[in-house]
Structures are given as structure tokens and as C-alpha cells.
Amino acid sequence: MYGSVLSSANTMGQLQQKLNGISSNLSNSNTTGYKRSETTFSDMLYQQTNNLQDERNEAGRLTPAGLRTGSGAGVAQTALRMEQGPIENTDRELDFAITEKDQFFQVESMTGGDPETQYTRDGSFYLSENPEEPDGWTLVNNQGDYLLGADGERMDVPAGAGSFTLQEDGTLEAVNQAGEEIEIGEMELARITKPQLLDRVNGNNYALPDLGELGLEEADVLEFIPGAEEAVKQGSLEQSNVDVGQAMTDMMTTQRQYSFNARAISQGDQMMGLINSLRG
Structure with a gap:
């Protein structure tokens, strides 16, 4: 449970960096000679937990053994896009x-x-x-x-x-x-x-x-x-090579991703509260 909260919290911090880049692009959409930046992501470290005790049970198995727990997504690169502006x-x-x-x-x-x-x-x-x-x-x-x-x-x-x-x-x-x-x-x-x-x-x-x-x-x-x-x-x-329409779309998509991760933290917190109440 703590792992899911950590994964969402890490991803939110990285999504904020992308939002900062999009905001910079939009604010410079009329800046002469400005070149937009583009943020890409990759998976952060993950942990593999194997709980299969008897190796004989692996025969014919089609799914991965155990459970892979990720720690979120991180910024892989903030690239400078050099396409010619109008x-x-x-x-x-x-x-x-x-x-x-x-x-x-x-x-x-x-x-x-x-x-x-x-x-x-x-x-x-x-x-x-x-x-x-x-x-x-x-x-x-x-x-x-x-x-x-x-x-x-x-x-x-x-x-x-x-x-x-x-x-x-x-x-x-x-x-x-x-x-x-x-x-x-x-x-x-x-x-x-x-x-x-x-x-x-x-x-x-x-x-x-x-x-x-x-x-x-x-x-x-x-x-x-x-x-x-x-x-x-x-x-x-x-002129700037920023496509305002595409930048607005990227901003809304990133905000939606940020909202999903924030909701995951909220739901994880609620589930931990239920677990604590059951223990009581």
C-alpha cells in the first residue's frame, strides 16, 4: 500500500516538471526565435517479489512469477526541438x-x-x-x-x-x-x-x-x-516554433495524469484507514 502511494507521489513530482516546460512554451509562443522543449518519461526503479516456492509449479506457466512493484515514472529527457519556426x-x-x-x-x-x-x-x-x-x-x-x-x-x-x-x-x-x-x-x-x-x-x-x-x-x-x-x-x-493548440492539449493531458495520481494517493490513504480500523 505504501508502495502505491510512493509511486504516485514520485510521478506527480515528475509531471510537475513537464507542466513547467509546457507553461514555458506557452508563455514564449510569441517570442522571436524561441525553440520549444519537450519532456519524455521512462520507468523508475522497480522491485521484483517472487513468492513461488516450488519450482515444479513453473511448468506451463504463462504469466511472470511473483509481483513487480514500480516506483513511478521519471523524466528521461527534456529535449530542445529545433524545427523551423514560421x-x-x-x-x-x-x-x-x-x-x-x-x-x-x-x-x-x-x-x-x-x-x-x-x-x-x-x-x-x-x-x-x-x-x-x-x-x-x-x-x-x-x-x-x-x-x-x-x-x-x-x-x-x-x-x-x-x-x-x-x-x-x-x-x-x-x-x-x-x-x-x-x-x-x-x-x-x-x-x-x-x-x-x-x-x-x-x-x-x-x-x-x-x-x-x-x-x-x-x-x-x-x-x-x-x-x-x-x-x-x-x-x-x-517566430516561435510552439504549436499553441498542441501545447494546450499536452497541458490538459498532463493535468489529467496528475489528477489520476493524486486520486490514487487519496484512495490509498482511505484503504490504509480501513485497514487500521479493522485492526482496532
Whole structure:
């Protein structure tokens, strides 16, 4: 009896983690470049109790001997689903949509105090004052992280420049105050070959763990490709890949499972109460 209560209680705790993931998906259904997470389960440890005393009675038996008591279901994996989200035209010069999955913009985040390269699918960028050149600008995302181009260089922009154009080879150009075309930098994307290693950090950004601890090299995980015309679409943004209808269905199904397990605990408690009253 205690085993059934324990099994249901364990499963409820794991179902709550799935509900948290679904809630995060729903709350970010309108977040640019957001990738939904999906939770899967597996059986937790179980105990086999064999009560067949005479092995001769096993002859012709079709059912398993004894009783197998489980301890509930546990979260096996919370996977990042990288399906392409819909592309929405914005006609804004500094909006860029990545058109292939597993590819990310590289940004330099200063959230932890030290510069750290992070990755994002949110291609909405803005002009911000360049801290190294007060008279100039640099491209940042909506969290203030610096956009990185080829060779990890920031995409710095001279003051007064405008009319940004992404060339076919991935070079971002602008027109300066003198009306001359100037090169801002080369757009470069990072292709993550093992996207399930990514940790969601700092809003809509992702970061890789310490690869050395996993026995991996950077080349095992990262490939750098030009942000050419076929990979990046200017004047557009990739929307979230969350299917709101499916997420609502998953939420109701998970809530029903949670309710069933809560009822099992309640019924187990009632049965233990009946047993105690009979003993009295």
C-alpha cells in the first residue's frame, strides 16, 4: 500500500516538471526565435517479489512469477526541438531570420561579468553606443549582447551610417554620412551539431557547457558558416516554433495524469484507514 502511494507521489513530482516546460512554451509562443522543449518519461526503479516456492509449479506457466512493484515514472529527457519556426516579414533593415535549423547567431554576453559567447535564433538587432569608440555604434540584440561576425569580431558601425544591406556572400554593408558604401562586417552563423547540449540562459540565448568535461572538442560541436543569402533573410524574423493548440492539449493531458495520481494517493490513504480500523 505504501508502495502505491510512493509511486504516485514520485510521478506527480515528475509531471510537475513537464507542466513547467509546457507553461514555458506557452508563455514564449510569441517570442522571436524561441525553440520549444519537450519532456519524455521512462520507468523508475522497480522491485521484483517472487513468492513461488516450488519450482515444479513453473511448468506451463504463462504469466511472470511473483509481483513487480514500480516506483513511478521519471523524466528521461527534456529535449530542445529545433524545427523551423514560421518566417514573418518586418521590412526592418536590422531584422534577420535564419532559414535553416541548428544554426544560430553568435553574440557576446557580459551577464556574468566576463565576456561569454552565446547563441540565439532571435535576429532582431539594434544600434547601441560602442563602449570602445564613444563616437561610434555597434550592433546588439534586445538584451544588449554584442552581435559577433566572422572570427568573433563585433559588428561595429560608424556614427551616422544607415541603409544596411546584407549581400549575397553574407557581408553587411551600409551607407555612411558621405553617401559612400562601407563594409560593416561579415555575418557568420554557428551550426550546433549537437543541439541537445545547449543550455537556455539569459532570456532567449543558449550556451554550451564545458566541452572538456564531456570529452569533446569545439570542432565536435561547432561549425562556422557564412551568413549568406540562402542562410539569412534580411527584413524578416523567425517566430516561435510552439504549436499553441498542441501545447494546450499536452497541458490538459498532463493535468489529467496528475489528477489520476493524486486520486490514487487519496484512495490509498482511505484503504490504509480501513485497514487500521479493522485492526482496532
